[in-house]
Amino acid sequence: EAQVTQNPRYLITVTGKKLTVTCSQNMNHEYMSWYRQDPGLGLRQIYYSMNVEVTDKGDVPEGYKVSRKEKRNFPLILESPSPNQTSLYFCASTLTPEDSPLHFGNGTRLTVT
Amino acid sequence: QKEVEQNSGPLSVPEGAIASLNCTYSDRGSQSFFWYRQYSGKSPELIMFIYSNGDKEDGRFTAQLNKASQYVSLLIRDSQPSDSATYLCAVKGSWSSYKLIFGSGTRLLVRP
Numbered sequence: 001e002a003q004v005t006q007n008p009r010y011l012i013t014v015t016g017k018k019l020t021v022t023c024s025q026n027m028n029h030e031y032m033s034w035y036r037q038d039p040g041l042g043l044r045q046i047y048y049s050m051n052v053e054v055t056d057k058g059d060v061p062e063g064y065k066v067s068r069k070e071k072r073n074f075p076l077i078l079e080s081p082s083p084n085q086t087s088l089y090f091c092a093s094t095l096t097p098e099d100s101p102l103h104f105g106n107g108t109r110l111t112v113t
Numbered sequence: 114q115k116e117v118e119q120n121s122g123p124l125s126v127p128e129g130a131i132a133s134l135n136c137t138y139s140d141r142g143s144q145s146f147f148w149y150r151q152y153s154g155k156s157p158e159l160i161m162f163i164y165s166n167g168d169k170e171d172g173r174f175t176a177q178l179n180k181a182s183q184y185v186s187l188l189i190r191d192s193q194p195s196d197s198a199t200y201l202c203a204v205k206g207s208w209s210s211y212k213l214i215f216g217s218g219t220r221l222l223v224r225p
Contacts, residue, residue: 031211040121042201042217043157050211058212090156097211098145101159 006105023091032074036087119216132189142207149201
């Protein structure tokens with residue numbers, strides 16, 4: 001089954017404790033992206049990647065890191081999480097972002113205390 | 114001014130009615146427009162996309178684009194309670210092929 005898999009689904013952590021949210025897709029998509037969703041603000045792009053070893057900042061990259069060492073994986077890293085990073089996170093992928101739909105993962109609800 | 118604006122709602126319509134969802138955008142050069150549906154606690158899923166001025170129909174859904182007025186709308190005919198969800202408008206910016214900007218969404222409630 002074609003899908004984007006995110007893990008974990010739920011995560012509660014404390015300020016400053018490094019964490020990684022994994023994202024993997026099995027559709028051979030070149031484009032992958034991370035979004036955060038907050039009430040009233042919609043989906044905001046954090047980082048995106050056009051291909052292996054090619055990443056770029058989205059609208060809200062501060063406090064996040066990403067890497068794209070393999071085509072299928074695009075992990076999101078929070079080196080020192082803070083409470084303002086409490087949010088719902090989505091990973092998405094697509095073949096061609098200009099005219100193809102984004103396939104979203106199931107989301108990761110992160111709480112930083 | 115937000116780059117992509119939607120009324121947050123909720124928009125409440127009776128079952129069987131036409132639901133009209135609107136979205137305005139600020140980048141006059143935008144080329145691609147997408148409507149996603151998101152059920153509570155779930156991930157967004159694509160409903161329709163449109164590139165050209167005018168209407169595009171797919172089943173009970175019609176997307177309408179007016180580039181001169183910088184708005185895109187989604188009409189849902191014969192609304193069903195299962196259509197109750199948040200509808201997200203997304204616009205591909207003209208200055209980057211890779212940047213998709215989402216509105217904050219309109220919550221639709223279809224009353225049985």
